Amino acid sequence: MRITSIHHIAIIASDYKKSKTFYTEVLGLRILKETYREERDSYKLDLALGDQYLIELFSFPQHVPRSSRPEATGLRHLAFSVANVEEAVGELRTKNVPVEDIRIDEITGKKFTFFSDPDHLPLELYEA
Structure with missing residues (x-):
């Protein structure tokens, strides 16, 4: 395969x-x-x-709720690439979407952050 x-x-x-x-x-x-x-x-x-x-x-x-936090077994999150994390966070916040503070990936040095969909599915923005 x-x-x-x-x-x-x-x-x-x-x-x-x-x-x-x-x-x-x-x-x-x-x-x-x-x-x-x-x-x-x-x-x-x-x-x-x-x-x-x-x-x-x-x-x-x-449907049944699925546990996703803290660090539940299974699919951890869905990550989207963005050119600029700060701009993407600003846009989400103007649409009243709560977003965590921006962090730096200690391995790659890239910026990233998390937010959730309406069912609390963890979503990530990762700067490409």
Whole structure:
């Protein structure tokens, strides 16, 4: 087997409309397709960053909360590259998104910070 890339990241939202707004209007991801699956009473929203298919956002009527902090086992966070962390933080804060203080990666010397989506999924901004 030879993996060539990551195809997508799947996220289940507790409040689909709120998360749809967050990922499209706050983070600026582009909607490729929105599908309602009647047999599951569920939406599937395909989102892209530029030309890259990136996230599948789902709604399910039956969902359970997943622990993510502090340092829970499993997927730790989703990181987005940005050219300038300070500018990105400023933009998020103008949209009333709480953002942690900017830190410096002790290994790479790059700036990074964390914030959360509406379901408290940890998201990272990492300066490229």
